[in-house]
Amino acid sequence: MKLATEQTETGLSVDLAAVAANTRHFRKVTNGELMxxxxxxxxxxxxxxxxxxxxxxxxxxLGVTSLAEALELRAAGLKAPILSWLNPIDAAWDQAVRAGIETAVPSLEHLAALPETAAVHLHLDCGLARDGADPAIWPQLCQAARGRRVVGVMGHMSSADVPADPMNAAQRETFDWGVRVALANGLNPGHRHLAATAATLNDPLSHHTMSRIGAGLFGIDPLNRLHPALTLTTPLISVRTVRKGTGVGYGHSWVAPDTTRLGLIGLGYADGLPRAASNRAQVLVRGERRPLVGRISMDMAVIDLGTAEAGPGEPVTVFGPGGQGEPTIAEWASWAGTIEHEVMTGLGSRPVRRVRFAGPGRQR
Structure with missing residues (x-):
């Protein structure tokens, strides 16, 4: 990981203390294991x-989707159990077994392709019509898995972020049925996991022997119980004064209503700023929120500085935890009409990563 050498570089600060605090929070709200x-x-x-x-x-x-992600963790020296749950039938199963990686089985074809020595989690589709075995074939899958190293049964919920949604009860019932079928076929899955972040926070009835926590580790929670870990900063590249009527960016989607000062930053949609947030997003300059104006381009965006006395090199906070008045990733997601997950995972490689352990004891 490339580390920053100058404060004026565009930098993405990763506060691992926030990840630590979030993990401890989940440890308190469930009695099961945490993945x-x-x-x-x-x-x-x-x-x-x-x-x-x-x-x-x-x-x-630990949990990941692909075997490549799991093998990267093993190569870094991590010894904890790892589950990978989204792989093609012809994945490198022998390599996974040698590395001690557990794998999800969503179909009869996957089960047949896996070495008999593989430790598997049978994956039941509880109502997303996405990954996991169709309930119609679940009894057959459990029967075919007799004699295999079935260490877990897993599922996922579609609507756990809406606690009153009736789908939650229906999907819990589907999962409970799936576990009963597995037991009736002589399987003994020690790990039974249905709840991800939202269900772990909102639905204690979905907790079984383990919860899978992804988004919550990194502060995604609509009720603001968790700690965001990312702060994106960048310097102003240039500042200019423009007259009333000046159009900005492609298509002149914003026209200056009066004389103003415009600041340019070297961040755009290639760096993860959603283009859909154009003419809605804000950033923090000298303690004041200022709007981005014109369309966000691949490599740059323009700030209406108004009367702010900011010049080239001035630091701009694009987003952060929100404690200093800066926009949050949740706000960026709202401006773009998307979810925080997409903003987080869409960040490009150009911002220099700064890893720190500063702690979440900041104003929220």
Whole structure:
């Protein structure tokens, strides 16, 4: 990971103390084990650092989607159990077994392709019509898995972020049925996990022997119980004064209503600023929120500085935890009409990562 050498560089600060605090919070709200899900490079925070931090503060296992992500964690020296749950039938199963990686089985075809020595979690589709085995074939899958190393049964919920949604009860019932079928076929899955972040926070009835915590590790929670870990800063590249009627950016989607000062930053949609947030997003300059104006381009965006006495090199906070008045990732997601997960995982490689352990004891 490339580290910053100058404060004036565009930098993405990763506060691992926030990840630690979030992990401890989840440790308190459930009696089961915690699987720290660090897929997509730890939601853009760095998978290895996030995994180590979570394991040091209450997580006991790790989860990823692909075998490549799991093998990267093993190569970094992480010894904790790892589950990978989204792989093609012809994945490198022998390599996974040698590395001690557990794998999810969503179909009869996957089960047949896996070595008999593989430790597997049978994956039941509880109502997303996405990954996991169709309930119609679940009894057959459990029967075919007799004699295999079935260490877990897993599922996922579609609507756990809305506690009153009736789908939650229906999907809990589907999962409970799936476990009963597995037991009736002589299987003994020690790990039974249905709840991800939202269900762990909102639905105690979905807690079984383990919860999978991904988004929550990194502060995603609509009720603001958790600690965001990312802060993105960048310097002003240039500042100019423009007259009333000056159009900004492609298509002149914003026209200056009066004489004003415009600041240019070297961040755009290639760096993860959603283009859909154009003419809605804000940034923090000298303690004051200022709007981005014109369309966000691939490599740059323009700030209406108004009367702010800011010049080239002035630091701009694009987003952060929010304690100093800066916009949050949740606000950026709202401006773009998307979710925080997409903003986090869409951050490009150009901002220089600064890893720190500063602690979440800041004003929220």
């Amino acid at each position: 720290a899900v660090v897929k997509a490079d730890g939601f853009g925070h760095g998978a290895v650092n996030a995994a180590r931090t979570a394991l040091a503060h209450g997580a006991t296992r």
